[in-house]
Amino acid sequence: MNRQELVHTIREKQSYLCIGLDTDLHRIPRHLHAHADPVFAFNKAIIDATKDLCVSYKINTAFYECMGIRGWETLQRTIEYIPEGIFTIADAKRGDIGNTATQYAKTFFDTFQFDSVTVAPYMGKDSVTPFLEFSGKWAILLGLTSNEGSGDFQLQRMEGGEYLYEKVLRAGTSWGSADNLMFVVGATQTEQMARIRALVPDHFFLVPGVGAQGGDLAQISQLGMNKDCGLLVNVSRGIIYAGNGEDFATDARQAAQQYQTAMADLLARTTQTVGV
Numbered sequence: 001m002n003r004q005e006l007v008h009t010i011r012e013k014q015s016y017l018c019i020g021l022d023t024d025l026h027r028i029p030r031h032l033h034a035h036a037d038p039v040f041a042f043n044k045a046i047i048d049a050t051k052d053l054c055v056s057y058k059i060n061t062a063f064y065e066c067m068g069i070r071g072w073e074t075l076q077r078t079i080e081y082i083p084e085g086i087f088t089i090a091d092a093k094r095g096d097i098g099n100t101a102t103q104y105a106k107t108f109f110d111t112f113q114f115d116s117v118t119v120a121p122y123m124g125k126d127s128v129t130p131f132l133e134f135s136g137k138w139a140i141l142l143g144l145t146s147n148e149g150s151g152d153f154q155l156q157r158m159e160g161g162e163y164l165y166e167k168v169l170r171a172g173t174s175w176g177s178a179d180n181l182m183f184v185v186g187a188t189q190t191e192q193m194a195r196i197r198a199l200v201p202d203h204f205f206l207v208p209g210v211g212a213q214g215g216d217l218a219q220i221s222q223l224g225m226n227k228d229c230g231l232l233v234n235v236s237r238g239i240i241y242a243g244n245g246e247d248f249a250t251d252a253r254q255a256a257q258q259y260q261t262a263m264a265d266l267l268a269r270t271t272q273t274v275g276v
């Protein structure tokens, strides 16, 4: 999916919600365990219940890889089940030397047909650029993450005063464009969000950390939106585990609906978003 299509979808659905399919076999409702593929049965119900409210699904591959070959089969069924017109993210946080990075890119773009993959920038330019060579596909580079450990490296000051994460953002914008590169900016990083948006005015940000990690949707949206919206706000546990009984999909829909309603309101109120 290209940027124009993504912006169009956001406008049509009045939503910039990304639902994280971080599906843990041990957290899904008991009755689903009777299915041959319980995780897929769960994902299918969540997708059916929420596909009109979100513009993206993020599959965190860790939750599938931990189940070995069965997990990869579940991942494949899930990505194939996501309807056309919804932006798909393989949250795999890959990063390795160039020829290996190319194999990672092939895995997620060619074999599994994801639109995008999350990439860890620590190994530098040659570990990132292979992901940018696939037409119509995106790399989503970790910029400033939502977790406590983001202070360990990302928020360290460099000589000259800039943060390490700022150096990563600036380098990233020289490697890729706003048409094939996004950045992860954690929803918990409200203090930095305006600074980040000023440094990177055009790129989309994937913003995880709303819901279970306590990030505030309104605050982060007001600070982070650009004229094309420019945000994909991810919620995983706060939606998919909104309920855990027979009605879990209805509960997930209700939670997603609340986010979508809030997002429509924020899109309408944020004057910057003239394009949306």
Ligand SMILES: O=C(O)c1cc(=O)[nH]c(=O)n1[C@@H]1O[C@H](COP(=O)(O)O)[C@@H](O)[C@H]1O
Binding pocket: 020, 022, 060, 091, 118, 144, 145, 146, 147, 184, 185, 186, 208, 209, 210, 211, 212, 213, 234, 235, 236, 237, 238
């Ligand atoms: O790249 C990510 O998606 C990511 C980056 C980050 O800084 N923080 C973060 O929580 N994530 C992911 O976003 C999701 C957040 O899940 P919830 O906290 O359950 O909404 C998980 O899949 C995390 O791995």
